[in-house]
Amino acid sequence: MPLKHSAFVRGAAVVFATVLAVWLLAACAPWYRAYDIASDEDLTKISAIPELQKALKDSKPDVRVMAAQTLGRIGPNARSALPDLVDVLDDDRYEVRAAGADAIEKIIGPDPGEEDRDLMVRVHINRLESKDWIARLNAANHLAEMGPEGADAVPALVSALLDKSDWNSRYNEVRRAAAHALGEMRFAARAANPALIEASRFHDYDVRLEAVKALGKIGPKNDTSVIEALKASLKDPDFDVRREAANSLGGFEVYADSTVPNLVKALSDRDFDVRREAAHSLGRIGPKTDGTVDALVILLDDEYADVRKAATEALGNVSPDYREKVLPGILSRLDDINEEVRLAAVNTIAKFRIGNEPVFQALERSAHEDQSFKVKKSALETLYVLKGLDAGTAVAGLRTRPAGPASVAVEAPVILQKTPAKIRSTVDVLNIRSMPSVNSQRIGKLYPNETPLLLETMPDWLKIKKPDGTTGYVFREYAEVVSMAGAAPATMETGTMKTAAAAAAGAAVTVPAAVTPPSAMMIRSTADVLNIRSVPDLKGRRVGKLVLNEEAKVLESDGDWLKIRKPDGTTGYVFREYTEVVAKAGDAPAAMKAAAAAAAGTAMTAPATMIRSTADVLNIRSVPDLKGRRVGKLFLNEEADVLESDGDWLKIRKPDGTTGYVFREYTEVVSGTTAAPEPSPVTVVKPQAPETLPAVTPPAPVETAAVPSVPKVRSIVESLDIRSEPYGDEQVGQLAQGEEVEVLDTLAEWVKIKKADGTTGYVFKEYTSLVNN
Numbered sequence: 147m148p149l150k151h152s153a154f155v156r157g158a159a160v161v162f163a164t165v166l167a168v169w170l171l172a173a174c175a176p177w178y179r180a181y182d183i184a185s186d187e188d189l190t191k192i193s194a195i196p197e198l199q200k201a202l203k204d205s206k207p208d209v210r211v212m213a214a215q216t217l218g219r220i221g222p223n224a225r226s227a228l229p230d231l232v233d234v235l236d237d238d239r240y241e242v243r244a245a246g247a248d249a250i251e252k253i254i255g256p257d258p259g260e261e262d263r264d265l266m267v268r269v270h271i272n273r274l275e276s277k278d279w280i281a282r283l284n285a286a287n288h289l290a291e292m293g294p295e296g297a298d299a300v301p302a303l304v305s306a307l308l309d310k311s312d313w314n315s316r317y318n319e320v321r322r323a324a325a326h327a328l329g330e331m332r333f334a335a336r337a338a339n340p341a342l343i344e345a346s347r348f349h350d351y352d353v354r355l356e357a358v359k360a361l362g363k364i365g366p367k368n369d370t371s372v373i374e375a376l377k378a379s380l381k382d383p384d385f386d387v388r389r390e391a392a393n394s395l396g397g398f399e400v401y402a403d404s405t406v407p408n409l410v411k412a413l414s415d416r417d418f419d420v421r422r423e424a425a426h427s428l429g430r431i432g433p434k435t436d437g438t439v440d441a442l443v444i445l446l447d448d449e450y451a452d453v454r455k456a457a458t459e460a461l462g463n464v465s466p467d468y469r470e471k472v473l474p475g476i477l478s479r480l481d482d483i484n485e486e487v488r489l490a491a492v493n494t495i496a497k498f499r500i501g502n503e504p505v506f507q508a509l510e511r512s513a514h515e516d517q518s519f520k521v522k523k524s525a526l527e528t529l530y531v532l533k534g535l536d537a538g539t540a541v542a543g544l545r546t547r548p549a550g551p552a553s554v555a556v557e558a559p560v561i562l563q564k565t566p567a568k569i570r571s572t573v574d575v576l577n578i579r580s581m582p583s584v585n586s587q588r589i590g591k592l593y594p595n596e597t598p599l600l601l602e603t604m605p606d607w608l609k610i611k612k613p614d615g616t617t618g619y620v621f622r623e624y625a626e627v628v629s630m631a632g633a634a635p636a637t638m639e640t641g642t643m644k645t646a647a648a649a650a651a652g653a654a655v656t657v658p659a660a661v662t663p664p665s666a667m668m669i670r671s672t673a674d675v676l677n678i679r680s681v682p683d684l685k686g687r688r689v690g691k692l693v694l695n696e697e698a699k700v701l702e703s704d705g706d707w708l709k710i711r712k713p714d715g716t717t718g719y720v721f722r723e724y725t726e727v728v729a730k731a732g733d734a735p736a737a738m739k740a741a742a743a744a745a746a747g748t749a750m751t752a753p754a755t756m757i758r759s760t761a762d763v764l765n766i767r768s769v770p771d772l773k774g775r776r777v778g779k780l781f782l783n784e785e786a787d788v789l790e791s792d793g794d795w796l797k798i799r800k801p802d803g804t805t806g807y808v809f810r811e812y813t814e815v816v817s818g819t820t821a822a823p824e825p826s827p828v829t830v831v832k833p834q835a836p837e838t839l840p841a842v843t844p845p846a847p848v849e850t851a852a853v854p855s856v857p858k859v860r861s862i863v864e865s866l867d868i869r870s871e872p873y874g875d876e877q878v879g880q881l882a883q884g885e886e887v888e889v890l891d892t893l894a895e896w897v898k899i900k901k902a903d904g905t906t907g908y909v910f911k912e913y914t915s916l917v918n919n
Contacts, residue, residue: 181197181198181200181201183197183198190216190219190220192220192223192224194216194220195217195220195223195224195226195227198213198216198217198224198227199213199227199230201213202214202217202227202230202231202233202234202246203230207239207241207242210234210237210239210242210245211241211242211245214231214234214242214245214246214248214249215245215248215249217231217249217253218245218248218249218250218251218252218253219252220253221252221253221255222253222254222255224249224253225253227249227253228250228253228265231246231249231250231253232246232250232265232268234246234249235247235250235268235269235272240275243272243275244272244276246272247268247269247272247273250265250266250269251266251269254266257775263292263295264298266288266292267289267292267295267296267298267299268298270285270286270288270289270296270299270302271285271298271299271302273285274286274299274302274303274305274306274324275302279312279316279317279319279320282306282320283319283320283323286303286306286320286323286324286326286327287323287327289303289327289330289331290323290326290327290330291330293330293331293332294331294332294333294334296327296331297331297334297335299327300328300331300334300335300337300338301337303324303327303328303335303338304324304328304337304338304341306320306321306324307321307324307325307328307338307341307342307345308341308344308345309321315350318350318352318353321345321348321350321353321356322350322352322353322355322356325342325345325353325356325357325359325360326356326359326360328342328360328364329356329359329360329361329362329363329364330363331364332363332364333364333365333366333872335360335364336364336365336366336369338360338364339361339364339369339371339372340371342357342360342361342364342375343357343361343371343372343375345357346358346361346375346378346379346387351382351383351384351386351387354379354382354384354387355384355386355387355390358375358376358379358387358390358391358394359390359394361375361376361394362376362390362391362393362394362395362397363394365397365398370401370404372398373395373398373401373404373405376391376394376395376398376405377391377395377404377405377408379391380392380395380408380409380411380412385415385416385417385419385420386419388412388415388417388420389417389419389420389422389423390423392409392412392420392423392424392426392427393423393426393427395408395409395427396409396423396426396427396428396429396430396431397430399430399431399432399606402431402432402434405427405431406428406431406435406438407437409424409427409428409431410424410428410437410438410441412424413425413428413441413442413444413445414441418448418449418450418452418453421445421448421450421453421456422450422452422453422456423456425442425445425453425456425457425459425460426456426459426460428442428460429456429459429460429461429462429463430463430606431606432463432464432465432604432606433460433461433463433464433465433468434464434465439461439464439468439471439472442457442460442461442472443457443461443472443475445457446458446461446475446476446478446479450706451482451483451484451486451487451722451723452706454479454482454484454487455484455486455487455490458476458479458487458490458491458494459490459493459494461475461476461494462490462493462494462497462498463497469498469500470500473495473498473500473504473505474504476491476494476495476498477491477495477504477505477508479491480492480508480509480511480512480516480525485517485518485520485521485727488512488516488518488521489518489520489521489524492509492512492521492524492525492528493524493528495508495509495528496528496531496532499532501532501533505532506529506532509525509526509528509529509532510525510529512525513525513526513529518727567599567600567627568597568598568599568600568627568628569597569598569600569608569610569620569625569626569627569628570592570594570595570596570597570625570626570628571592571593571594571596571620571624571625572594572624572625572626572760572814573594573624573760573892575591575592575593575857575889575890575891575892576591576592576593576620576621576624576625576892577590577591577592577620577621577891578590578591578592578610578612578616578618578619578620579618579619579620580618580619581619582604582606582607582609582619589616589618590612590616590618592610592612592620592625593857594857596612597628598610598611598612598613598616599611600627601617603622604619604622606621606622606623607619607620607621607622608620608621608622608625623782667699667700667727668697668698668699668700668727668728669697669698669700669708669710669720669725669726669727669728670692670695670696670697670698670725670726670728671692671693671694671695671696671720671724671725672694672724672725672726673692673694673724674693674694675691675692675693675694676691676692676693676720676721676724676725677690677691677720678690678691678692678710678712678716678718678719678720679718679719679720680718680719681719682704682706682707682709682719683719684721686718686719689716689717689718690712690716690718692710692712692720696712697728698710698711698712698713698720699711701717701802701803702801702802702803703722704719706721706722706723707719707720707721707722708720708722708725755787755788755815756785756786756787756788756815756816757785757786757788757796757798757808757813757814757815757816758780758783758784758785758786758813758814758816759780759781759782759783759784759808759812759813760782760812760813760814761780761782761812761911763779763780763781763782764779764780764781764808764809764812764813765778765779765808765912766778766779766780766798766800766804766806766807766808767806767807767808768806768807769807770792770793770794770795770797770807771807772809772862772863772912772913774806774807777804777805777806778800778804778806780798780800780808784800785816786798786799786800786801786808787799789805791810792807794809794810794811794862794915795807795808795809795810796808796810796813809912809915811915811916857888857889857916857917858886858887858888858889858916858917859886859887859889859897859899859909859914859915859916859917860881860884860885860886860887860914860915860917861881861882861883861884861885861909861913861914862883862913862914862915863883863913864882864883865880865881865882865883866880866881866883866909866910866913866914867879867880867909868880868881868899868901868905868907868908868909869907869908869909870907870908871907871908872896872908878905878906878907879901879905879907881899881901881909885901886917887899887900887901887902888900890906892911896908896909896910896911897909897910897911897914
């Protein structure tokens, strides 16, 4: 019996040992042995991809994680596995979802194409679920760069913004980034407004700041809850938040009756940035009440130049009934110590179109005695324009001012009467509305080749009348004046042309003496020691110093700061208040060159070519291709120098030095020509020096019959999606490259089109070109 028992025990032990050995061998075997992958070397081969795709569906989470990680190491060659990795993003385990997101990002690479953008949005949404605050921060920043195209991530960004599980200072950076990303998505993120309103009351002031900025960018402009939140933010303890609230409220002109009293109060804020932005916003809305106008007039004497400039510009948009009242205050700004304020005063006087003795005397004094060439030029041209407009009115007589080295003959002034003007659209299709509001009924459309009469001017709207009798309002930003009765077309008439015309007629032309402008702006320090900082902030690191009267070149202007470079190469920011402009000899601008040429009888060549953007936002790309990297932006009417022409593209350089390519279709020439590299010189015959300058009546503009045509655009990309609404998800069709369609309407970045088969929808404007006007 004991022997039998002993044999049984030995047999059981052998079986147990065998089972244990098999289990240990299986446990120690690499995970991929369960699939048709022989070794570690085979894991990263393309032939292993089908097996790795199977492993993504393994029942063990750790196997799914390792399969995803391995596909990520293979990189772009594993694109065939993307559909399976997309399924992994819905896995019930976060570590598996994170590994799938990492793999997708590595396979797509750092520069995703159009076809991969939606997938990258899902990757960033996955990152926003991470417990790592840096991963969430990076995801929000990437979504901000994508703008409205990342709108699918709005719910995830709202969750990140309102996440109350972590209130440490680091996680506040995630909240700031989430609010910023929502703002960059504009109207597509309107569902986030309640969350942003809540965030505008958070403890961290940077979060409140980004939330207020986002509310101003998103709108919509008829959301009263947003307006109330911004009005409350005008009382925020932090001045940056109050500044952005004041700036944002300027866009809600539909509810001006509600917002204006709060903005008027902000004009007396203790911080100058808040006062400046409040003045800007009131200027955009248009000062229409005694209280608003009086508060802005008081601000003309503010201690800060930027505030005085903003008040001067804002008063330029007062209703006609207040112009006589504010004119003395504007004339007083012609003696301001700051060049930009004086220039703003000249521009406001030009808007008022009032010609009387004080106006003419003030403009003459500025044209001859001002230390700034820009102010002299603008004042002289404004004087010419006002005299040109006065040509059709009763004149008491002609008199010559006392002779001198810089005298200008003027007529006895009278109050100028507005004469009929015509405007044209600067966009493909401009809606005509029944009232000056974006919410009013559309009653017609204006095309670029039509020139209706201008009946009335408002701060943001123009009342017009078409030849067919249609009368209504168009948005001022998308229109420009093309002609006036008794004056040359506004888009062409400048001091240069008027001076040349006067010279050709044998009139005496005198110009301000000693007006050689700087070739590049130079400043010098007016303080004993002026710190140069790394950023435009008093808390920025000091990188150098300017001693009293030491000069430096100005690279760019940033509010109260100037970015400068010293001769030794030191570059940084200095506080503008402690500097003054130093004039250096250089080429005179076109207007004064023409006057000098007319007086001397010399030849003048055409100015260098400049263009301006006719689109709200025009991308600047690194190469002349729509797939080129974006290196900057040109905003509506922003100007830049043309360096060269390349087919449908122009290589340009902005004043801040940004260089790249823009699509020619969305630009217009400001000066020079993009077609003629060597313009022929224009010779002006020297006159016989008569004693006075008689009024020059420019030729009446040649009017052509407006024949409206239906504008068309064509696709400039291989396949252009047609969507049911701007930024919408529903795709209703596609345009092939070169396919032409009718334009029904235009928005900021979208065009509403109609195909030949009747398909109607929206396409992204940047990927189209105009076929005809």
